[in-house]
Amino acid sequence: MGLIWDGVREAFRILGSGDREVWEITLRSLLVSGSATGLALVIGIGVGAALAFRRFPGRNLAVTLVNTGMGLPPVVVGLVVAIMLWRSGPLGSLNLIYTPAAMVIAQTVIAAPLVTGFTVAALGALPPRLRPQLYALGASRLQMLWLVLQEARLPLLAAIMAGFGAAVSEVGASLMVGGNLGGETRVLTTAVVLAARRGEFAPAIALSIILLTLVFLVNLVLTGVQLRERQS
Amino acid sequence: MTAKLSLRDVVVRRGEAEILRVPQFDVAAGEVLAVLGPNGAGKSTLLQVLALLERPAEGDVRLDGEPVRGRELSLRRRMAAVFQEPLLLDRTVEANVELGLSLRGVPRGERAARVRRWLARFQIDGLARRSGRHLSGGEAQRVSLARAFVLEPEVLLLDEPFSALDQPTRESLGNELAGVLAETGVTAVFVTHDRDEAARLAHRVAVLAGGQIRQVGPTAEVFTRPADETVAAYVGVGTVEPAKVLESAGGLVVLQVGSSRVEAVAEGFTANEALLCLRPEDIVLAPGDAAVPSSARNHLRGVVQQVTTLGAEVRVHADCGFPLVASITRRSMEELGLEIGSPITASFKATAVHLIPLNR
Structure with missing residues (x-):
């Protein structure tokens, strides 16, 4: 028990002291996972809308693949992205391996199926006659898409939460494609792994508290928006 | 007769099955034409085709005598449609009525004035700030009608707009619609399976059965002088x-x-x-x-x-x-x-x- 309490006490001391490295890591985590979530939203909403609204051969297989992708092991994603970006790999010439950009790519691959899956479900739950009604009101294809996304905004907020949650909390892929280089690619999860491996539990606990708080705050804001919308 | 909206040699298929075949169908400018027929006759499909929401496998839809192909969006913006389900968006009644005008890029000031006028015409001005999701069936259908009429369409298409309403609401809203149709003189196609509604609202009636128009004519004529046994059975x-x-x-x-x-x-x-x-x-x-x-x-x-x-x-x-x-x-x-x-x-x-x- 002493180990835990000492760790927690020391963690709060680190947090209170405004340790520069800790805040740098936190900011990097936010930037990398925020960018990945943004990219995953663009991809996921586009693909999700196509899967929800279009009927084409192989659609069911595509939906099954997306659903499978929602449970994609981050370490497998990390391995595939690492091979692709490896210096002798197909995209090696881009020199992205062990950079934050590589981590953004890996986290996007992890989050995009989640956003896609949530989008398919959210748009699929809208009344089937809504789209013809919007076209009949004079909507163009883009206007129709914008209006249905607005109608499905509450469940789509869940997609943002799920996407960000998956991106910011994964560790396997970030380790493999980012390399956990101090001052360059170290993010909250990889820093926790490193500290724990060294037996430095206080900074590991401090970083974990920040990670949890981050996820909590993002979900608090989005849940607040959802509830306000529902009440109005 | 100047046809405002017409179909020529239209065929609609679902997979292998042919569900609509209309060699000729004309709606005159300013008339209200009711399309009567049993469930599954192809009434809603006919309306979808007329509303340019479904492209037929063969044939043409024409507006003012010109085929619409390739101009669907701009021509849809000269029409309005009211369906059985009002399907109001998750925003205020006012914003719902305004939506079609915004989609057409009508200036804000003009939008507000037109919305006010039509909310008042359908006696829903008191609901302007209410959410479109918290209305009774009759209120929602009033909003849906206001949302269509505010567009001042050249052609109005109505697909069983009252079939989900209770009888008294249905009657009062039907009477109001008849009044507005007469005031505006808009060309309208009204799909229904209710003979009384057709008789009350329409100048002419078309009877559709098995995907084919069996008879078109003035309402009294179709009701008293049916062309065949199917029409006779359907018009009572x-x-x-x-x-x-x-x-x-x-x-x-x-x-x-x-x-x-x-x-x-x-x-x-x-x-x-x-x-x-x-x-x-x-x-x-x-x-x-x-x-x-x-x-x-x-x-x-x-x-x-x-x-x-x-x-x-x-x-x-x-x-x-x-x-x-x-x-x-x-x-x-x-x-x-x-x-x-x-x-x-x-x-x-x-x-x-x-x-x-x-x-x-």
Whole structure:
């Protein structure tokens, strides 16, 4: 028990002291996972809308693949992205391996199926006659898409939460494609792994508290928006 | 007739199945045309095609005589549609009514004025700030109508807009719609399976069955002079019976129907066999053997076989040598003391009989 309490006490001391490295890591985590979530939203909403609204051969297989992708092991994603970006790999010439950009790519691959899956479900739950009604009101294809996304905004907020949650909390892929280089690619999860491996539990606990708080705050804001919308 | 909206050689298929075939269909500028037909007849598909929401496999939709192909979006913006489900968006009533105007890029000031006017016209100005999701069925359909009329469309398409409403709401909203249609003079196509609604709102009626238009004409004509047995059944002709022509001279045709003789006025009728059509409201019933004094040429004795009450109306099915269906009020029913097994005399004019030739 002493180990835990000492760790927690020391963690709060680190947090209170405004340790520069800790805040740098936190900011990097936010930037990398925020960018990945943004990219995953663009991809996921586009693909999700196509899967929800279009009927084409192989659609069911595509939906099954997306659903499978929602449970994609981050370490497998990390391995595939690492091979692709490896210096002798197909995209090696881009020199992205062990950079934050590589981590953004890996986290996007992890989050995009989640956003896609949530989008398919959210748009699929809208009344089937809504789209013809919007076209009949004079909507163009883009206007129709914008209006249905607005109608499905509450469940789509869940997609943002799920996407960000998956991106910011994964560790396997970030380790493999980012390399956990101090001052360059170290993010909250990889820093926790490193500290724990060294037996430095206080900074590991401090970083974990920040990670949890981050996820909590993002979900608090989005849940607040959802509830306000529902009440109005 | 200047056709505002028309179809030429239109075929719609679902997979291998052909669900709509319309060689020609014209809606005149300023008219209200009702499309009547049973469920699955293809009414909604016809409306989807007219609303440019579904492209037919073959044929053309034309607006003002010009094929619409390739101009669907800009032409859809000259139309409006009201469906059975109002499907209001998750925003205020005001914003819902304004939506089509925003999509067309109408300036904000003009939008607000038009929205106010139509909210007031449909008596929903008090609901302006309410969410479109928290309305009764009747209120939501009023919003849906205001949302369509605010666009000041050249063509209005209505797909059973009142079928999900209760009877009193349906009637009051139907009357309001009739008033607005007359005021605006908008060209309208109204899909319904309700004959009374069609009769109340439409100048002309088209009867659709099995994906084909069986008859189009002025409402009174289609209701009293159906082109075939399917139309007759659908427009509420209660009695449709095969008849043999015994004599035909000077526009008066004498027919054998079951074991009875019936006289009908039918100019230039040359067939040997026919289907006799009689609307229930054209038949007058009297108890016993004595017919009600009138100028009717047909007085048939019979026996009441079945009585069906439809609200204030009672349908009396009688055997008068052939099965005959008459309509009387519930009060008349009580006054005449009719019940199953009662002897009656059914009277109807020779002009009330419509004949559909079976061979020539």
